[in-house]
Amino acid sequence: MNELIVRPEITPDMFLPIFTISTLVLVFGVAYAATITLAKMGYFSKKWMNLGYLFWALQTYSLYLLSVWIQSEPFTSKVLMVTMLAYLFIPHLYFRLIEDSDRRYDSGNNIAEQKN
Amino acid sequence: MANKNLSVWTSIPFWRRSAAWVTGFASILLIWLTFDTLGQITMGTDDDLKNGVTKRVPAATVINYKIGYEMSTKRGHEVPTIGEKEPFFGKEWSADDAADLLHLGKLTSQTKNCMNCHTLLGNGAYYAPDLTKAWIDPAWSKTGPMMAMTGKSTKEEAIAEFLQHPSTYPTHARMMPELGITADEAKGLVAFLKHMSSIDTNGFPRNFGKEEGSTNAH
Amino acid sequence: MLTSIKENHLTNKGQELGMMYFRVAIILFGAQLVMGLIAAIQFLAPGFLFELFDFSVARMVHINALVVWMLYAMIGATYMMLTDETGHEGVAIGLGKLGFWLLTAAVTVVVLVYIIVQVGPGTEASLWLIHEGREYIEAPRWADIGIVVVVLIFYFNVFATYMKGEKTGIMTVMVANLLALAGLYMAGMFYTDNISMDQFWWWWVIHLWVEATWEVFVGTLAAYALIKIIGAKREIVEMWLWIEVLMLFGSGILGMGHHYFWIGTPEYWWEIGALFSALEPVPLIAMFVHVLYDWGKEQGIAEGRGETASVITNGPAMAWIVTNAFGNFLGAGIWGFFHTLPQVNIYTHGTQFTAAHGHLSFFGAYATILIGMMYYGLQRAYGVQRMKLTFKSKMGIFLTTFGVMGMTIALTIAGYEQVIVERGEMGATWNAFFVAQNLPWYVQAQMWRAIMGVVTLLGFIYLAWDLLTIGKVSKEAEA
Numbered sequence: 031m032n033e034l035i036v037r038p039e040i041t042p043d044m045f046l047p048i049f050t051i052s053t054l055v056l057v058f059g060v061a062y063a064a065t066i067t068l069a070k071m072g073y074f075s076k077k078w079m080n081l082g083y084l085f086w087a088l089q090t091y092s093l094y095l096l097s098v099w100i101q102s103e104p105f106t107s108k109v110l111m112v113t114m115l116a117y118l119f120i121p122h123l124y125f126r127l128i129e130d131s132d133r134r135y136d137s138g139n140n141i142a143e144q145k146n
Numbered sequence: 147m148a149n150k151n152l153s154v155w156t157s158i159p160f161w162r163r164s165a166a167w168v169t170g171f172a173s174i175l176l177i178w179l180t181f182d183t184l185g186q187i188t189m190g191t192d193d194d195l196k197n198g199v200t201k202r203v204p205a206a207t208v209i210n211y212k213i214g215y216e217m218s219t220k221r222g223h224e225v226p227t228i229g230e231k232e233p234f235f236g237k238e239w240s241a242d243d244a245a246d247l248l249h250l251g252k253l254t255s256q257t258k259n260c261m262n263c264h265t266l267l268g269n270g271a272y273y274a275p276d277l278t279k280a281w282i283d284p285a286w287s288k289t290g291p292m293m294a295m296t297g298k299s300t301k302e303e304a305i306a307e308f309l310q311h312p313s314t315y316p317t318h319a320r321m322m323p324e325l326g327i328t329a330d331e332a333k334g335l336v337a338f339l340k341h342m343s344s345i346d347t348n349g350f351p352r353n354f355g356k357e358e359g360s361t362n363a364h
Numbered sequence: 365m366l367t368s369i370k371e372n373h374l375t376n377k378g379q380e381l382g383m384m385y386f387r388v389a390i391i392l393f394g395a396q397l398v399m400g401l402i403a404a405i406q407f408l409a410p411g412f413l414f415e416l417f418d419f420s421v422a423r424m425v426h427i428n429a430l431v432v433w434m435l436y437a438m439i440g441a442t443y444m445m446l447t448d449e450t451g452h453e454g455v456a457i458g459l460g461k462l463g464f465w466l467l468t469a470a471v472t473v474v475v476l477v478y479i480i481v482q483v484g485p486g487t488e489a490s491l492w493l494i495h496e497g498r499e500y501i502e503a504p505r506w507a508d509i510g511i512v513v514v515v516l517i518f519y520f521n522v523f524a525t526y527m528k529g530e531k532t533g534i535m536t537v538m539v540a541n542l543l544a545l546a547g548l549y550m551a552g553m554f555y556t557d558n559i560s561m562d563q564f565w566w567w568w569v570i571h572l573w574v575e576a577t578w579e580v581f582v583g584t585l586a587a588y589a590l591i592k593i594i595g596a597k598r599e600i601v602e603m604w605l606w607i608e609v610l611m612l613f614g615s616g617i618l619g620m621g622h623h624y625f626w627i628g629t630p631e632y633w634w635e636i637g638a639l640f641s642a643l644e645p646v647p648l649i650a651m652f653v654h655v656l657y658d659w660g661k662e663q664g665i666a667e668g669r670g671e672t673a674s675v676i677t678n679g680p681a682m683a684w685i686v687t688n689a690f691g692n693f694l695g696a697g698i699w700g701f702f703h704t705l706p707q708v709n710i711y712t713h714g715t716q717f718t719a720a721h722g723h724l725s726f727f728g729a730y731a732t733i734l735i736g737m738m739y740y741g742l743q744r745a746y747g748v749q750r751m752k753l754t755f756k757s758k759m760g761i762f763l764t765t766f767g768v769m770g771m772t773i774a775l776t777i778a779g780y781e782q783v784i785v786e787r788g789e790m791g792a793t794w795n796a797f798f799v800a801q802n803l804p805w806y807v808q809a810q811m812w813r814a815i816m817g818v819v820t821l822l823g824f825i826y827l828a829w830d831l832l833t834i835g836k837v838s839k840e841a842e843a
């Protein structure tokens with residue numbers, strides 16, 4: 031067997047960090063969505079939304095690291111960062127939709143009236 | 147109060163139409179790409195091989211050639227190489243005979259259920275080694291152990307012998323069972339394995355152990 | 365469950381047929397787990413049943429039973445909701461019953477042939493009579509044709525009833541989606557000598573099932589269940605259903621590219637597969653948020669009205685549906701995203717990592733909600749107002765979920781070891797494969813997988829027992 035071809039690619043000691051960081055991307059992503067959801071639903075106060083934004087920042091950073099570690103093209107990294115910017119707005123759009131649709135289809139018993 | 151908030155965003159017909167458009171668009175794109183891909187993965191012809199035309203999936207007569215797996219600086223990963231001619235089971239196979247042999251081999255690979263123990267092109271089961279590049283596995287080379295073990299002087303005969311009586315030549319506690327493979331079926335299977343190793347898999351598997359002398363380059 | 369049809373509180377014949385499908389589904393689920401355990405033991409003790417009942421046979425029955433029980437439960441669930449949604453009695457339920465018996469007879473013969481004959485000679489006849497040797501869709505060709513006939517009967521029932529009855533959004537999605545689901549099966553029915561071509565079309569069935577049409581099916585089931593079980597508002601649920609369809613098909617159809625990285629297909633699939641499949645978790649997050657939000661909202665409304673009771677009229681069904689929301693996101697979303705980028709997939713492709721993802725996703729995304737529908741069917745069959753979780757329901761849900769989660773973690777660890785050593789360091793040869801298989805961590809992980817498999821089976825026993833008894837128990841508690 032000849033020696034391995036050396037290329038600027040993922041080395042074995044990078045697998046664990048890569049798997050960990052891609053999990054973190056999703057975990058922070060969910061944490062962000064969950065915090066915003068729960069705050070909007072009134073389970074805890076709006077102050078906690080700041081924690082949500084912290085999760086979003088961590089997610090963005092994790093995704094950035096991931097893109098560097100898997101040696102993405104600079105262009106791909108930029109696309110990913112734009113995607114993260116979009117993700118910042120998604121939960122807000124989402125709840126606009128929920129509130130509007132509640133008003134439209136379910137105005138008789140709006141959640142906002144029921145929960146203080 | 148409801149009426150002034152009738153935005154399009156909460157309109158069911160709006161989302162229904164959008165869903166239909168997006169689905170339609172994605173499907174059309176998929177179908178278009180499918181046509182392109184089918185063109186590229188259709189098996190080449192014997193003439194392609196003779197003229198050195200590279201195909202992602204070469205003709206069955208590729209079994210008449212040496213096959214290697216080399217780094218391509220242009221593509222940035224390994225690609226199969228088709229080298230000079232070599233006999234396969236002691237002869238050169240005509241286009242028809244080679245196609246028949248490959249047909250028998252592919253058919254047998256299904257009826258004997260290789261895919262529920264092995265992976266082929268990386269898909270299947272994870273109980274036994276990936277067979278994508280089994281043909282160029284170092285264990286089957288002149289310097290590997292399997293030829294001596296099966297007492298055969300060529301790689302194809304060694305693999306064929308192993309496939310007919312796998313549990314007679316175990317190398318690990320986890321053995322391959324006897325599947326009632328006949329001598330002809332075994333030949334077909336070896337052709338199938340050799341053909342598969344010549345498919346351009348975009349560099350999968352990476353860094354596959356090189357076999358001495360399987361290619362002229364290096 | 366056995367007496368569910370005799371009890372006959374069912375309001376229509378379609379539901380009776382639905383219950384018949386559910387019963388076979390649960391039996392096949394049991395068979396699946398036993399086969400999985402045999403295969404898992406063979407990883408640890410390769411001599412076990414060697415050359416009697418080899419790994420390939422156990423695995424084939426394991427994953428075929430899986431696909432078939434899920435299709436049974438999906439057909440059952442559709443018959444369950446058909447009349448409710450359309451307001452019309454199913455048009456040809458008698459024919460549907462004939463189809464059921466035909467299918468069940470065919471499945472029995474197929475499984476017996478798998479187990480007894482196992483392999484055939486390399487001839488076309490073997491493909492027609494024994495099996496086709498292609499993962500998940502191994503059914504021999506005669507059975508393929510039989511399946512198509514029975515599915516046509518089923519589809520005729522659904523479609524004709526839909527045309528005669530009310531056309532709700534949920535049913536519209538159902539009818540369109542089922543057509544795609546059934547049609548895709550045809551892509552897996554032909555033979556070719558070209559292995560790249562073979563796998564190209566094979567993924568049309570497997571991927572476009574589990575990551576497109578089945579997911580949309582789950583979306584429709586969840587929509588129906590949210591209306592029935594917690595009284596969610598139809599318009600809102602249907603609006604979300606269309607958004608989910610948009611996102612699921614928008615990402616899932618081209619996400620198929622993640623299977624076209626290495627099978628001989630061109631390089632442009634790297635970009636397409638990576639981009640679209642990376643978006644696939646987004647609808648799963650949306651579905652997750654939506655289920656929990658609706659639940660919280662309906663509960664809030666009920667409390668606002670001064671009611672203290674839960675809005676949930678079927679405890680076990682809702683518990684399984686909430687598990688589905690989590691499981692779908694974890695198994696398909698997180699574990700899928702893990703290995704979906706080509707830079708990572710070139711190392712993880714076809715390792716225990718894939719098996720980890722396969723287990724959690726099939727269980728989390730499909731087994732859970734289909735079991736939920738079975739509980740819902742039972743509630744209707746026994747005419748129970750409120751079905752509460754029993755001790756057995758709780759043990760069933762806890763042990764199966766814990767078991768599958770445990771297996772997934774074990775396989776992830778095994779996969780990690782395999783990726784590093786076999787793929788990263790040693791270059792994926794025969795020798796490299798076995799060096800990785802014999803690493804101490806890997807072997808221990810396989811051990812834990814088997815142990816967690818036993819836990820799963822235990823959970824299943826509780827589940828089956830509960831399904832058999834909960835109807836009567838709830839009925840008596842209410843009387």
Ligand code: HEM
Nearest residue numbers: 271272273397400401403404718719722726727731817820
């Ligand atoms: C008693 C519990 C179970 C055990 C011991 C078990 C064991 C196994 C084994 C040994 C394999 C073969 C993996 C390989 O090729 O290396 C397998 C494959 C598979 N099992 Fe299970 N299994 C169990 C339960 C389940 C459940 C509950 C599901 C889903 C609902 C499931 C879905 C699958 C799938 C989809 C595959 C194919 C995976 C792939 O090719 O990536 N199994 N199982």
Ligand code: HEM
Nearest residue numbers: 270574622644696700701703704713714718722725726729
């Ligand atoms: C409920 C939905 C899903 C189910 C049931 C499912 C199931 C499976 C199964 C069983 C396999 C193994 C196929 C085989 O035997 O070769 C597989 C492979 C794969 N899945 Fe999924 N999956 C789901 C969703 C997803 C999602 C959302 C993603 C990506 C984000 C994903 C990414 C992948 C990838 C990349 C592979 C290929 C693994 C390899 O290269 O070996 N899956 N999936």
Ligand SMILES: [Fe+2]
Nearest residue numbers: 571575620622
């Ligand atoms: Fe997929």
